[in-house]
C-alpha cells in the first residue's frame with residue numbers, strides 16, 4: 001500500500017459521491033441550463049451570504065478571474081510573498097490582468113493591516129495604483145495556518161478607507177472554519193470575492209467556486225468563457241460538489257487530528273529539526289543534515305510519498321483517503337528509518 005501524502009488533491013470520489021454524480025440532472029451550463037450547476041452555485045453563494053457564485057474548473061481560474069475583476073491594466077495587487085496567487089499561478093497576475101504585485105513578508109504566510117496600509121502606493125505618477133488585497137486561508141506555504149475573522153476585520157477597514165477590493169483565496173477555507181467554528185456568512189461579509197476549492201480536502205475530482213456580487217459574477221462568467229472555462233454538462237461535476245458540501249466538511253477535523261499525530265511522529269525523526277505548528281491538514285518538516293530529495297527517496301523506498309517544499313522543507317498533507325489504518329502504518333514504516 002502506497003501512503004500518498006503529496007497533496008489533498010489526490011483523493012478519489014467516494015462511493016456516495018460517485019452515486020450522486022451518476023444520478024445528476026444535467027443540461028448545457030453555457031446556456032445556463034444545467035440544474036445541478038445552478039443548484040451548486042446557489043448553495044455555495046447562500047452559505048457564504050454572497051449574491052452569486054460561478055463554478056470553474058480550477059482554483060487557479062477562480063483566483064485569476066477575481067484578480068481580473070478587481071484590477072485594471074497598470075494597477076497593483078498586495079499579497080504575501082508566499083501566496084498561491086503569486087507563486088503557483090504561472091505569473092497570471094501579470095499575463096492575465098497586466099497588473100503589478102507588491103509582496104509582503106509575514107509569519108506563517110500571514111499579513112496584518114498595518115503592513116497593508118504601508119504598502120498602498122501614493123497617488124504619484126511613478127507608482128501603479130493599488131486596487132486589490134489578496135489573502136489566503138488556510139495558508140498553504142504557512143503550513144496550513146489559519147487567519148481568524150478578527151484578523152481580517154482591520155484589513156477590511158484599511159481596504160474600505162482606500163477604496164481597495166479584498167479577495168480571499170479560500171482553497172482550504174473550510175479547513176480553517178471547522179477549526180475556529182466561525183460561520184461562512186461572517187467570512188462572506190468581509191470579502192468582495194472568495195474562491196473555494198472543491199477538489200482539495202472536500203474530495204471532489206474537479207472544481208472550484210468563485211463567490212461574489214451579482215454584478216461581479218456576471219462579469220466573471222464572461223471572463224471564464226473567454227479563457228475557455230465554459231463547461232457544458234458540468235452537472236456531473238457539480239453533483240460531486242453538492243455532495244461534498246453536505247458530507248465532507250465536518251470530517252475535515254479528522255484530517256487535522258491525523259495531521260497533528262503525523263507532525264508528532266515526524267518531529268521525532270532524525271534529520272527533522274522543526275515541524276511547523278500543525279493547525280489544519282498540512283504538515284511541513286524542516287530538515288537538517290539531509291537534503292529533501294534524499295529523504296524523499298528514503299521515504300519512497302517505504303512507499304511513502306511527500307513533496308519538497310523549499311530548500312530544506314518537505315510537505316505532507318492529510319486527506320480523505322488517509323485514515324487511521326494508514327496513519328498507524330505510516331508510524332510503523334518511519335519508526336525503522
Ligand SMILES: *Cc1c(COP(=O)(O)O)cnc(C)c1O
Pocket residue numbers: 057058059060061063084085136140169171172197199200208
Ligand atoms: C490548490 C490551490 C489553489 C488552486 O489550485 P488548482 O489546482 O488550480 O485548483 C489555489 N490556492 C491555494 C492555496 C491552493 O492550495
